[in-house]
Amino acid sequence: MTATQLPTRASVQSAALAAPRPVPRRQPRPTPLRVVAPGERTPQARLRRRRLVVFGLAALAVIGLFGLVAEHTVLAQQQFRLASLQGQAATEQARNQALQLQVAQLQSPSRIVSEARTKLGMVPPAGITYLVPGQKGAKVKGQATPTPTTILTTPSSTAASANSSAAAPGPTSPLSSPTSSAP
Amino acid sequence: MAAPARSGPVGRAQARPSAVRSGHRPGRGRRVPGLASAGLPIRRLGAMTLVICVVFVAVVARLVMIQQVHGAGYAAYGVSERTRALSITAERGSIVDRSGNVLAMSVALTTIYADPHQVTDPRLEASELAPVLQLPQSQLQAELSTASGFEYLAHAVPDAEAAAVEKLNLPGIATEPESKRFDPDGTLAASVLGGVDYAGVGSSGVEYQYNARLAGKPGLQRLQEGLGGQAIPGTSQAIIPAVPGQSLELTLDSAIQYETESVLGQEIVSSHAIGGTAVIMQSKTGQILAMADLVADAKSPTGVGPAPSDTAVTRVYEPGSVMKGVTMSAALQTGVVVPSTRFVVPYSVSLDGSVIHDAEVHPVEYWSIPDILAYSSNVGTLHVSQLLGTSRLYQYMRAFGLGSKTALDAPGESQGILPPPSNWSGTSIGTIPIGQGVAVTSMQMLDVYNTIANGGRYVAPSLVKGWVNQAGVLSPNPAPPGHRVVTAQTARQMTAMLVGVVKSGTGTEAAINGYDVAGKTGTAQKPNPTSAGYLPGQFMGSFVGFAPAEDPQLTAIVVLDRPTPVFYGGSVAAPVFSQIMAYAMRSLQIPPPAHRDLGWDVPVVDASAAAAGSDNGPAPTALPVTPPPPSVRPRAGSTRP
Numbered sequence: 001m002t003a004t005q006l007p008t009r010a011s012v013q014s015a016a017l018a019a020p021r022p023v024p025r026r027q028p029r030p031t032p033l034r035v036v037a038p039g040e041r042t043p044q045a046r047l048r049r050r051r052l053v054v055f056g057l058a059a060l061a062v063i064g065l066f067g068l069v070a071e072h073t074v075l076a077q078q079q080f081r082l083a084s085l086q087g088q089a090a091t092e093q094a095r096n097q098a099l100q101l102q103v104a105q106l107q108s109p110s111r112i113v114s115e116a117r118t119k120l121g122m123v124p125p126a127g128i129t130y131l132v133p134g135q136k137g138a139k140v141k142g143q144a145t146p147t148p149t150t151i152l153t154t155p156s157s158t159a160a161s162a163n164s165s166a167a168a169p170g171p172t173s174p175l176s177s178p179t180s181s182a183p
Numbered sequence: 184m185a186a187p188a189r190s191g192p193v194g195r196a197q198a199r200p201s202a203v204r205s206g207h208r209p210g211r212g213r214r215v216p217g218l219a220s221a222g223l224p225i226r227r228l229g230a231m232t233l234v235i236c237v238v239f240v241a242v243v244a245r246l247v248m249i250q251q252v253h254g255a256g257y258a259a260y261g262v263s264e265r266t267r268a269l270s271i272t273a274e275r276g277s278i279v280d281r282s283g284n285v286l287a288m289s290v291a292l293t294t295i296y297a298d299p300h301q302v303t304d305p306r307l308e309a310s311e312l313a314p315v316l317q318l319p320q321s322q323l324q325a326e327l328s329t330a331s332g333f334e335y336l337a338h339a340v341p342d343a344e345a346a347a348v349e350k351l352n353l354p355g356i357a358t359e360p361e362s363k364r365f366d367p368d369g370t371l372a373a374s375v376l377g378g379v380d381y382a383g384v385g386s387s388g389v390e391y392q393y394n395a396r397l398a399g400k401p402g403l404q405r406l407q408e409g410l411g412g413q414a415i416p417g418t419s420q421a422i423i424p425a426v427p428g429q430s431l432e433l434t435l436d437s438a439i440q441y442e443t444e445s446v447l448g449q450e451i452v453s454s455h456a457i458g459g460t461a462v463i464m465q466s467k468t469g470q471i472l473a474m475a476d477l478v479a480d481a482k483s484p485t486g487v488g489p490a491p492s493d494t495a496v497t498r499v500y501e502p503g504s505v506m507k508g509v510t511m512s513a514a515l516q517t518g519v520v521v522p523s524t525r526f527v528v529p530y531s532v533s534l535d536g537s538v539i540h541d542a543e544v545h546p547v548e549y550w551s552i553p554d555i556l557a558y559s560s561n562v563g564t565l566h567v568s569q570l571l572g573t574s575r576l577y578q579y580m581r582a583f584g585l586g587s588k589t590a591l592d593a594p595g596e597s598q599g600i601l602p603p604p605s606n607w608s609g610t611s612i613g614t615i616p617i618g619q620g621v622a623v624t625s626m627q628m629l630d631v632y633n634t635i636a637n638g639g640r641y642v643a644p645s646l647v648k649g650w651v652n653q654a655g656v657l658s659p660n661p662a663p664p665g666h667r668v669v670t671a672q673t674a675r676q677m678t679a680m681l682v683g684v685v686k687s688g689t690g691t692e693a694a695i696n697g698y699d700v701a702g703k704t705g706t707a708q709k710p711n712p713t714s715a716g717y718l719p720g721q722f723m724g725s726f727v728g729f730a731p732a733e734d735p736q737l738t739a740i741v742v743l744d745r746p747t748p749v750f751y752g753g754s755v756a757a758p759v760f761s762q763i764m765a766y767a768m769r770s771l772q773i774p775p776p777a778h779r780d781l782g783w784d785v786p787v788v789d790a791s792a793a794a795a796g797s798d799n800g801p802a803p804t805a806l807p808v809t810p811p812p813p814s815v816r817p818r819a820g821s822t823r824p
Binding site: 083094095097098108 | 284285288289290291292342360365367368369371414437438440441769
């Protein structure tokens, strides 16, 4: 016997599943239209622009920070370079001083004397000759013959001779004669 | 059923078995456990957020405290920890001679030092440093192991060694600049120049006397150091810049100085003296061209070495007969005698219980002033000084500069010993005029004869020509003022007499061929330092003079200390004078002046010289002259000419 059963949840659900009812379609709401202002952008464009601005600012900030860091790095680099150059300058100055000292040592009289004697074979001259014209200040008027000349030979210093190995005096100048007139 | 009560959700879940196990509550699906206490997670979330916020705020507050409030203080503390103050060494000025040749200069070298606290392995580091520094490894290791923060390892090493040490890069080893003083000419003028001590401060001689201007002023530099003592570049600031020292230009001439030292050294060796002094000075300006102070040194290859001090100004001695120049000048100036005044001069005379006698035994002579000077007669000088008187003699001795320091003001300079007239004894009138019983320095005697050379005007000696600044500009030292002592005529008369001394008196070995040399010999006994009287057999032989006599350009003194066995000034000092003056005049190109008859009213010393044509004027005819016997030559005796 088919008695009318009271609808149960399960029965309703199964019935709906068996015979699906079409759901009334909703009418799409018409898009409201309006006049577009000149220069106004679409939402997509606006969003893109906003994103672009944000990105740009971020990039600028990054570049700025990078620049700051780079500046500090370059500064430190140049400071190191400066210190190294200063060190070089000090080294060169010290080298210059050492060379000046070398020059002074080469110019020292004792070195020159010993080099002249040992390496070049020089000896002090045996005598120096002075030619003194017009001895005794004689005033000669209208004299054809020249005023008398005096030859004086001064013995040179024998400072080096005592130390030198060469005992014989070197060649004397042809002008130096052993005669000396009484002054 | 009574399940044992268990803590935790499991127990709680089991406490309500029916609700869980059935899962068949109508129309509600699976139940989320704990849904009954729905607010708890949200509350926990809120609580955690609150806690995080509090912590965050605390951190930010601390950050603000550190960075903003105390930030500057912490940064300053850090800087103060890192900062080190260094002194910037000032470069010491050089000392050059009158031609610009360097006599002393400083070179910047490097000093190696260590911080033993930072040395990790003393033995290893010592073994690496020893071959580079050429020091024993044991010594280096000991220094590196000491419990201190600073140890010098090697001072002023050459650049190559310093570079090698830096390349080793050992922990705790560092370098700093330090300059070292060099004398490029070896021992040339060493006694005059002096030296510097380990700190680079002048300790003797010119280096000491002018140290303030030579040294300059050190500066101050502040820099920051990192770990390990490395300087942080860019943080160094020179607070006070260093002022470099000025260079000193002396009046010395290197060539003449070398020649003087060489000749004097040879004479010291050949006369077995213990030392000697020789000074050459420009007559007109007082500038010293050469100042040689030598002592005998057996270890030196030349037999002599530099004296420990500038003995020309520091050593006092009794001058002997060279003092007669002062006595005679004073007598001529005051007019108590004229050059032609004659005295009866016996060999000896008694004075206040003592005997004054000449060097040589001779018969009674009738000598003029030039004779007395030429033969260095002590008795004759006594006659003159008795006429002159004590006070005038003392006045002229002071006027000539005896008893006071010279303008050199050298370190250790002595003013000599000249007793005032109140302290003179009865025999002083006989001894002091002949240079015994009074002590002088070589420089003072040189100044006396330079005054005569300069026409009677005292010229102060000087060793400093000027100062050279960094730009090389010389600022000359102003010459100190001189004063007149005797008139030009007196000086001319004295010069003529001194020429006679060299021509035919005791100073013939001082003659220079081609020039007229004026001078005086001196041979004086050395006083006993511990008791009264003199040391037997010990003499100072000296000669002082100037040339050319007609127009003096150079004045010089030579003193030999204890020459033996020959000790006369005329035999040991006069030859040195001749050689060094000849060299100096040649070096400075001073030609022999044209001889002229100066018309001095001085009679010739002896007739034989007049006959040979000496230019001292014709032989006198006014008074009979007893030519001195040729045997009257200075020989052994107690008071020397």
